[in-house]
Amino acid sequence: MNADFINPFLEALMNVLNTMANTPSQPEKPFLKKDSKAKGDITGIIGMAGENIKGYLAISYTEPVILHVASQMLGETFTEINDVVVDIASEITNMVMGGAKKTLSEKGYQFGLSIPTTVTGKNHIISNKTSGPTIIVPFKTEIGDFFTEICLDN
């Protein structure tokens, strides 16, 4: 997995958060997920499956970050993760994947998408079992950090 494949996800994510939620974010140094257990309170996951590509994108937020993003997107104040906030997380995953898929398709990566799922639950952990690499990219915002996980087996 190279930067060519990763960058479209990061760019799409920054773009979505910036334009839709007025929340600038900055990617930090990516690292390989090995024994690290990144925990989130809400995570959007979407699977990719193509002839030569198997993988997923996960975007995990702490509660304060997603509440801020949802509040900014809808112009009302959210103080807990409710159904609307879950929908927002789902929608962001969709938009990020949509943007990344378009760019990747132009670069010759072809794949289909599963239906996005959103997991809510205090401090949950996402694991996988694959021979391929899983890259975690932490993001910084003024409200706090969140992270993106990109897993690819090709």
Place this chain on the structure above:
Amino acid sequence: MNADFINPFLEALMNVLNTMANTPSQPEKPFLKKDSKAKGDITGIIGMAGENIKGYLAISYTEPVILHVASQMLGETFTEINDVVVDIASEITNMVMGGAKKTLSEKGYQFGLSIPTTVTGKNHIISNKTSGPTIIVPFKTEIGDFFTEICLDN
């Protein structure tokens, strides 16, 4: 989504739990996931993506059920959800999907698979946002209940 598509998952699941974990299970009446919020402590999720198929399979267990299954499969006693138990949940998702995919492929359903993810976290909830139906099938075992969620948008 019809029984033709659902049944291979249920049969594969019963078969895997029975033969690999010596844990007979019985499906109960399926229902449409709407506002219901089924909660689990550990969930294996795998996405499906094909030309005319988008969806996922999720298998959610409470802690006592997965600990029993893992203990039966490996012949040692597990008292908490650790990395080995997470691997077992992942492996079961894989085997069930593998079995179902084979049967479905013979029936003409063609799709690729994403990489399975396993979510751990007390009482987490899986949500989705799709126009297609999501079917929840509860299963009964002598240790307790667990459930399977099949979502298909085609």
